[in-house]
Amino acid sequence: MQLTVWTYEGPPHVGAMRVATAMEGLHYVLHAPQGDTYADLLFTMIERRSKRPPVTYTTFQARDLGGDTAELFKNACHEAYERFKPEAMIVGASCTAELIQDDPGGLAKALNLPIPVIALELPSYQKKENWGAAETFYRLVRALAGPYAPAPGTKRPEREPGRRPVANILGPTALGFRHRDDVTEVIDLLARIGVDVGVVAPMGARPADLARLGNADFNVVLYPETAGVAAQWLKRTFGQPHTTVVPIGVGATRRFIKEVAGLAGLDPGPALDPENSRLPWYSRSVDSTYLTGKRVFVFGDATHALAAAEIATKEFGFELVGLGTYSREFAREVREAAAGYGLEAVIGDDYLDVEEKIAASHPELVLGTQMERHIAKRLGIPCAVISAPVHVQDFPARHSPQMGFEGANVLFDTWVHPLMMGLEEHLLGMFREDFEFRDGVGPSHLGHAGSKSHAPEEKEQASDLALAEPAPVEAISPAPSVEPQKAAAAEPAAWSLEAEKELRKIPFFVRGKARRNTEAYANERAISVITVETLYDAKAHFGR
Numbered sequence: 001m002q003l004t005v006w007t008y009e010g011p012p013h014v015g016a017m018r019v020a021t022a023m024e025g026l027h028y029v030l031h032a033p034q035g036d037t038y039a040d041l042l043f044t045m046i047e048r049r050s051k052r053p054p055v056t057y058t059t060f061q062a063r064d065l066g067g068d069t070a071e072l073f074k075n076a077c078h079e080a081y082e083r084f085k086p087e088a089m090i091v092g093a094s095c096t097a098e099l100i101q102d103d104p105g106g107l108a109k110a111l112n113l114p115i116p117v118i119a120l121e122l123p124s125y126q127k128k129e130n131w132g133a134a135e136t137f138y139r140l141v142r143a144l145a146g147p148y149a150p151a152p153g154t155k156r157p158e159r160e161p162g163r164r165p166v167a168n169i170l171g172p173t174a175l176g177f178r179h180r181d182d183v184t185e186v187i188d189l190l191a192r193i194g195v196d197v198g199v200v201a202p203m204g205a206r207p208a209d210l211a212r213l214g215n216a217d218f219n220v221v222l223y224p225e226t227a228g229v230a231a232q233w234l235k236r237t238f239g240q241p242h243t244t245v246v247p248i249g250v251g252a253t254r255r256f257i258k259e260v261a262g263l264a265g266l267d268p269g270p271a272l273d274p275e276n277s278r279l280p281w282y283s284r285s286v287d288s289t290y291l292t293g294k295r296v297f298v299f300g301d302a303t304h305a306l307a308a309a310e311i312a313t314k315e316f317g318f319e320l321v322g323l324g325t326y327s328r329e330f331a332r333e334v335r336e337a338a339a340g341y342g343l344e345a346v347i348g349d350d351y352l353d354v355e356e357k358i359a360a361s362h363p364e365l366v367l368g369t370q371m372e373r374h375i376a377k378r379l380g381i382p383c384a385v386i387s388a389p390v391h392v393q394d395f396p397a398r399h400s401p402q403m404g405f406e407g408a409n410v411l412f413d414t415w416v417h418p419l420m421m422g423l424e425e426h427l428l429g430m431f432r433e434d435f436e437f438r439d440g441v442g443p444s445h446l447g448h449a450g451s452k453s454h455a456p457e458e459k460e461q462a463s464d465l466a467l468a469e470p471a472p473v474e475a476i477s478p479a480p481s482v483e484p485q486k487a488a489a490a491e492p493a494a495w496s497l498e499a500e501k502e503l504r505k506i507p508f509f510v511r512g513k514a515r516r517n518t519e520a521y522a523n524e525r526a527i528s529v530i531t532v533e534t535l536y537d538a539k540a541h542f543g544r
Contacts, residue, residue: 006371008326008349008389011095012122012132014039019136019226020090021053021174022203026140027086031073031104032094034059046392047175056080069100073107081113088116088144088207090136095124116207118143128349130225130301130327133173137202138229144210149237156239159217165264166196168216170242171227172203177304177388178402179203182222185404186247190220192271193257195264202226214238218263222246222403223303225327248307249315250277250408277405279315279412291419297322297363299346299354299372300387302330304402306337308367308386311411313341321361322346324354351375365419370394382418493522495530502532517542 009015013030020028021043030036037057043049058069058076077091091108105119118139122132150156159165169186172179180203187197198216199209213219213234219242221231231242241263247256254272261268296318298308302325312318323338324346325331331347338345346357355375358366366376366383370391376383385394386402401407495503506514514535521538522530 006351006374008351008369008371009129010039010042011124012127012129012135013092013094013120013124014042015129015132015134016090016092016120016122016136017043017053017055018129018133018173018175019140019202020055021049022172022176023201023205023207025087025206025208026054027080027084027089028053028055029073029077029080029089029091029104029108030055030057030094031069031076031092032057032059033096036094036096042175046390047395048392049174053174054084054086056084070103070107073104074111077108077111077113077117081115086115088118088140089113090118090120090140092120092122093124098124116143131329133226134229137170137173137226138233140202140207141210141213141230142233144207145213145234146237148211148214150214150239164194164196165218165266166198166216167260167264168198168213168219169200170219170221170231171223171225172200173223173226174203175388176203176223176226177386177390177394178400178407179223181399181401182403182407184399185401185406186220186222189247189253189257189271189404190260193261193264193268194266195260214240216240218242220260225301225303225330246303246307247403248304248407249311249411250279250405251314252307252310253277253404253408277408279408291416292317294318294365294419295321295361295363296365296367297358297361298386299324299326299358299366299368301325302327302334304387305334309337309341311408312367312415315408316412316415318365321363322357324348324357355379365415367415384414384418386414491528493519493527493530493534496532499530499532499535502535514539 013032016028017030017039020026037059040052040055043053044051056076056079058072077089080086081089089108091104093104105121108117108119111117120136120139122135127135167190169183172183183200183203187200190197199205199213201210201213214237217240219227219231219234219240221227221242221244224246234240235242243256243259243263245252245256245259247253257268257271261271294316296312298305298312298320299322300308305323305325309320309323313320320341320343323334323341323343325334326347326349327334328347328349331345334347335345346354348354351371354368354372355378358372358375358381359379363381366372366381367386368376368383369387370385370389373383373385373391399406400410402411503511503515503518518530518535518538521527521541522534527534
């Protein structure tokens with residue numbers, strides 16, 4: 001275990017919480033010390049859920065370690081059943097509780113509750129969140145669908161003539177990156193092909209729904225990190241095939257449609273309409289040609305990183321300069337993909353190592369997680385988030401999928417806009433001294449009435465200062481105060497020509513504050529002429 005400020009994945013019991021929170025009628029009793037309830041915030045604050053996760057914590061304290069913590073767990077199970085009346089229950093221990101070895105599974109089994117109780121063995125010191133979600137979903141599917149499995153060797157019956165094929169959608173969880181919107185988009189895609197949806201799980205499913213997973217003709221695996229293990233078990237046990245293509249990007253969506261149509265025995269033609277997505281046209285348009293060859297670094301969970309690499313190179317015309325994942329369970333697939341691009345994959349969960357790799361590759365765009373957003377900001381590189389972990393801003397209220405044709409449109413907007421804004425900022429900086437582009441000059445489309453004439457330097461500075469002092473900046477970040485008596489008595493410091501030029505390099509919306517801070521700094525120290533050195537000394541002083 002490594003002490004770190006940021007982490008790409010939480011412990012495996014957080015993955016179990018993602019599955020439990022996504023479902024209905026399921027309750028999770030977690031043997032955990034006081035303080036582990038922090039995980040609730042991941043759902044109520046970041047995902048903006050209206051209710052807390054269906055989790056009961058034993059919340060034992062240090063003083064309880066000398067007593068019977070097993071009894072605390074049994075009481076918690078009884079109370080959770082009586083209060084919430086769940087249809088099924090999962091039980092397990094957090095990383096801290098794992099050390100005291102109370103065996104939650106055995107204790108819960110001895111309670112003889114009148115509902116299915118599934119014990120989770122989640123080795124917190126060897127595995128992480130995505131593995132925990134996959135293991136939890138697999139255990140639930142095996143426990144609830146297993147009793148309805150056919151005898152080994154039984155041939156799967158043919159679909160009745162005239163009946164529309166049915167597919168389950170597997171993988172979406174709570175706290176998943178755009179999972180809610182992806183499900184909506186994929187259900188629409190399946191309907192266009194002519195396939196009905198049986199069960200969507202874990203998201204929105206009840207324990208009874210998991211029991212009838214075997215009734216579907218095949219399974220659609222949206223997120224292999226979560227549903228891959230369960231889908232393999234359903235294939236072995238019920239003979240259900242499952243999809244292997246994740247429909248992120250136009251090319252992958254078209255392959256997904258063909259794969260689903262093949263499994264369902266249907267014609268994919270009606271769903272392959274090239275007008276379904278605007279991304280291909282946008283990518284070929286005049287406005288996008290300047291994006292060709294942009295250097296891009298990709299990092300995230302394996303599913304989204306692999307998809308982003310393909311889309312970036314084949315659909316946007318970018319040059320891939322880095323590819324990696326924190327999903328060690330899929331390291332082989334990512335390494336193979338990276339080798340195909342002539343790269344060495346970045347595999348690991350040390351964000352400092354990822355930052356080093358990003359800096360060394362000199363990308364013009366980073367596609368990553370919330371962590372890479374911070375890294376790119378420090379490095380001054382545009383960034384778009386493509387994968388969990390994410391922050392609240394990546395759970396928009398609007399429909400914003402990543403999958404399907406509409407998801408491809410969202411990807412185009414999300415990836416291109418940071419580059420366009422970066423170009424705009426670059427041009428503003430490049431032409432800062434041009435008479436048409438200075439921020440003190442009015443819009444060119446207003447003609448001479450909107451532009452300043454070449455006034456003397458003093459008038460230009462006064463205009464710049466007037467533009468540079470919007471009230472919101474003052475309200476948010478007032479300049480440190482100076483003693484009134486000293487400020488009143490001191491003569492205002494004069495600005496040297498070089499210092500004035502340096503001051504105008506500061507963005508106009510904070511330039512007024514910079515001027516006032518510098519003058520206050522100079523007056524406190526009886527500096528009569530403000531030089532470039534004074535300007536930066538003042539910046540360092542107030543930046544402490």
